[in-house]
Amino acid sequence: MRIDTFFTIPEMDPGAVDGATVVVIDVVRATTTIIEALANGARAVYPTDTTEEAVRLAHSMGPEDTLLCGERRGHKVEGFDLGNSPREFTRDVVEGKKLVMSTTNGTRALRAGDEGVRVLPCAFTNLGAVARGIAEEGHVVLLCAGQDDRFSLDDALCAGHLIHRLVEMLDAEPELNDASRAAYAVASARKPTRRFLEVAAGGAAILAIGLGDDLVICTDVDRHDILVEMREKAITRAGA
Amino acid sequence: MRIDTFFTIPEMDPGAVDGATVVVIDVVRATTTIIEALANGARAVYPTDTTEEAVRLAHSMGPEDTLLCGERRGHKVEGFDLGNSPREFTRDVVEGKKLVMSTTNGTRALRAGDEGVRVLPCAFTNLGAVARGIAEEGHVVLLCAGQDDRFSLDDALCAGHLIHRLVEMLDAEPELNDASRAAYAVASARKPTRRFLEVAAGGAAILAIGLGDDLVICTDVDRHDILVEMREKAITRAGA
Numbered sequence: 001m002r003i004d005t006f007f008t009i010p011e012m013d014p015g016a017v018d019g020a021t022v023v024v025i026d027v028v029r030a031t032t033t034i035i036e037a038l039a040n041g042a043r044a045v046y047p048t049d050t051t052e053e054a055v056r057l058a059h060s061m062g063p064e065d066t067l068l069c070g071e072r073r074g075h076k077v078e079g080f081d082l083g084n085s086p087r088e089f090t091r092d093v094v095e096g097k098k099l100v101m102s103t104t105n106g107t108r109a110l111r112a113g114d115e116g117v118r119v120l121p122c123a124f125t126n127l128g129a130v131a132r133g134i135a136e137e138g139h140v141v142l143l144c145a146g147q148d149d150r151f152s153l154d155d156a157l158c159a160g161h162l163i164h165r166l167v168e169m170l171d172a173e174p175e176l177n178d179a180s181r182a183a184y185a186v187a188s189a190r191k192p193t194r195r196f197l198e199v200a201a202g203g204a205a206i207l208a209i210g211l212g213d214d215l216v217i218c219t220d221v222d223r224h225d226i227l228v229e230m231r232e233k234a235i236t237r238a239g240a
Numbered sequence: 241m242r243i244d245t246f247f248t249i250p251e252m253d254p255g256a257v258d259g260a261t262v263v264v265i266d267v268v269r270a271t272t273t274i275i276e277a278l279a280n281g282a283r284a285v286y287p288t289d290t291t292e293e294a295v296r297l298a299h300s301m302g303p304e305d306t307l308l309c310g311e312r313r314g315h316k317v318e319g320f321d322l323g324n325s326p327r328e329f330t331r332d333v334v335e336g337k338k339l340v341m342s343t344t345n346g347t348r349a350l351r352a353g354d355e356g357v358r359v360l361p362c363a364f365t366n367l368g369a370v371a372r373g374i375a376e377e378g379h380v381v382l383l384c385a386g387q388d389d390r391f392s393l394d395d396a397l398c399a400g401h402l403i404h405r406l407v408e409m410l411d412a413e414p415e416l417n418d419a420s421r422a423a424y425a426v427a428s429a430r431k432p433t434r435r436f437l438e439v440a441a442g443g444a445a446i447l448a449i450g451l452g453d454d455l456v457i458c459t460d461v462d463r464h465d466i467l468v469e470m471r472e473k474a475i476t477r478a479g480a
Contacts, residue, residue, distance in 0.1 A: 010250060011390045150251045153418035178393035178441050182426050189425040201418050 001170060002139045005159050005179035008146040009105075009112045021137045022116030023130060023162065024230075025123065026145035027154040027192075028202035029084050030106020032123040032218045033069075036086040038237050039125075039224040041095035045235040047107040051077050054102040061098060070102035074209045077102070086217040109145035110230060116141065119230040120238075124158055124192050125223040131165035133227040133238065140166075142180070153186075153200040154218070160187025161221075192219040241410060242379045245399050245419035248386040249345075249352045261377045262356030263370060263402065264470075265363065266385035267394040267432075268442035269324050270346020272363040272458045273309075276326040278477050279365075279464040281335035285475040287347040291317050294342040301338060310342035314449045317342070326457040349385035350470060356381060359470040360478075364398055364432050365463040371405035373467040373478065380406075382420070393426075393440040394458070400427025401461075432459040 004020075006012040025031060034045050043065075048054040051070055054077075058068045069082040076083030082093070084103050101107065113119045122130045122142075134140050142162065144155035160183035166174060167184075176184065190196060194215045197203035203215055217223070227238040244260075246252040265271060274285050283305075288294040291310055294317075298308045309322040316323030322333070324343050341347065353359045362370045362382075374380050382402065384395035400423035406414060407424075416424065430436060434455045437443035443455055457463065467478040 007247065007391055008251065011248065147418075151247055151419040151422065153422055156418075156422055178387075178396075179391040181393055181440070182391065182396055182422065185426040185429040186422050188429055200421075 001137060001166070001174040003142065003163055003166065003174045003180045004177045005142040005144065005183050007144050007151045007156055007179050008149050009109055009143070010149055012112060012143060014115065017113060017116040017141050020116050020139040020141045021118040021120065021134055022113035022141045022143055023120050023122045023134065024109045024113050024143050024145065025155045025158045026106035026109055027123050027158050027218050028197065028206060029086060029214055029218060030103040030145065031121040032125055033084050033086045033089055034101070034121050034235055035123050035126045035224055035226065035228055036217060037089040037094050037099055038228050038235065039226050040089055040091040042097050042099050045099045045101055046233060047110045047235065048100060048102045049107055049111060051102045054100045058100040065096060066098045066100060067094065069099050072104060074206050074211065085211055085214050087214060105145040105147060109143050113141070113143050121228050121230065121235060122158065122162065124219055124221045125217065126226055127162055127165060128222045129225050129227045131162060131169060135166065135169050147201055152202050154197050154202050156183045157186055157190055157192055159183040161192070163187065192221060194219050241377060241406070241414040243382065243403060243406065243414045243420045244417045245382040245384065245423050247384050247391045247396055247419050248389050249349055249383070250389055252352060252383060254355065257353060257356040257381050260356050260379040260381045261358040261360065261374055262353035262381045262383055263360050263362045263374065264349045264353050264383050264385065265395045265398050266346035266349055267363050267398050267458055268437065268446060269326060269454055269458060270343040270385065271361040272365055273324050273326045273329055274361050274475055275363050275366045275464055275466065275468055276457060277329040277334050277339055278468050278475065279466050280329055280331040282337050282339050285339045285341055286473060287350045287475065288340060288342045289347055289351060291342045294340045298340040305336060306338045306340060307334065309339050312344060314446050314451065325451055325454050327454060345385040345387060349383050353381070353383050361468050361470065361475060362398065362402065364459055364461045365457065366466055367402055367405060368462045369465050369467045371402060371409060375406065375409050387441055392442050394437050394442050396423045396426055397430060397432055399423040401432070403427070432461060434459050
């Protein structure tokens with residue numbers, strides 16, 4: 001297996017995902033929230049690039065079973081049903097619903113990985129399911145959403161722990177690019193804890209706006225044993 | 241002290257270097273070569289963005305004591321006096337000379353850091369001198385040249401070891417951004433060895449073109465006890 005990690009979206013050439021399975025990571029908080037929603041019975045999540053696009057798409061789907069979700073700079077968009085806090089996406093709120101979701105970095109990363117053979121949102125909360133789901137692949141790209149096109153420690157740490165899981169599972173050593181090797185080294189030294197994420201840029205930003213408790217879910221490794229997959233712009237439970 | 245690391249040039253906002261001392265790192269090979277040249281008696285190194293600019297600048301300086309140096313994709317530019325292999329920059333070749341130098345990533349990083357209060361080229365070969373030279377600063381930016389605007393493990397490793405040196409020297413814990421913390425963790429796990437650099441993208445590229453022996457110098461930690469500084473587009477020994 002070849003594992004190429006990209007710490008920011010611009011570092012990934014469009015050709016880099018040809019024939020690859022793309023794992024998209026935005027720990028704080030888009031992929032954590034998407035996994036939480038689908039684990040709690042949401043039918044599908046539709047990521048959009050902009051809030052305007054989210055509003056149009058939700059409108060076209062009809063209001064009955066659709067929720068409009070998203071944040072800008074961490075805060076819920078005015079008039080939306082939900083923000084991007086995984087704690088909001090409980091079973092009684094999301095079960096059976098379609099969620100249209102716009103977030104700052106996560107959605108862009110999901111769209112950037114769109115050309116891959118498979119696109120799998122990943123967070124600490126479904127780490128084991130993703131590792132098992134990609135263990136047979138030949139070429140895997142780990143695309144970190146980053147923060148405004150800059151390196152983000154929480155995403156790199158998640159990528160590194162995913163590589164550790166794969167190394168434990170595989171018979172042969174995977175081939176790693178420079179960023180994969182760095183992520184692996186970081187994960188050798190650090191475990192995801194709330195305290196660790198609080199001093200990373202993404203965690204510090206949501207702590208500053210009073211949403212620090214989100215980090216409890218963001219760091220809850222293997223909270224859900226589900227693989228989720230994006231197909232034709234909708235993310236659903238794989239095999240569902 | 242605040243230490244902000246950027247793994248690629250585009251990740252650094254122009255405003256990020258305001259009031260900061262900028263340490264520019266391109267281990268394989270621009271900053272290693274610049275330090276080697278100045279340690280071996282070169283009067284100054286003039287980095288340029290393009291080979292054309294290098295030719296014009298060298299011409300304007302007169303051919304007497306000027307050497308034209310540079311590489312594209314690792315190879316010496318045709319018609320130039322020297323490439324970018326640190327082994328070429330021996331005392332008998334460079335002593336007393338002015339060197340005009342164009343390299344793929346290193347020169348771009350030096351120019352990008354240009355707005356800093358001080359700009360200090362750094363490699364493993366002068367790590368200790370740089371650490372001592374910046375230990376009193378309030379805000380330090382470590383700018384990794386990277387490889388074609390992608391993460392480069394050798395530069396990140398060098399940044400991480402520089403942070404380790406600073407942590408040992410400083411009374412108070414420095415404040416680190418996400419990339420500084422990741423670089424620190426990588427350096428906790430890895431020492432710079434020829435073998436380690438050979439499997440990083442930059443090292444593998446020069447190994448593939450038969451210049452692998454350059455990595456002996458690139459990984460020779462504290463080979464030279466010199467601080468070098470860029471001022472008005474010329475790099476000289478600091479204090480010289």
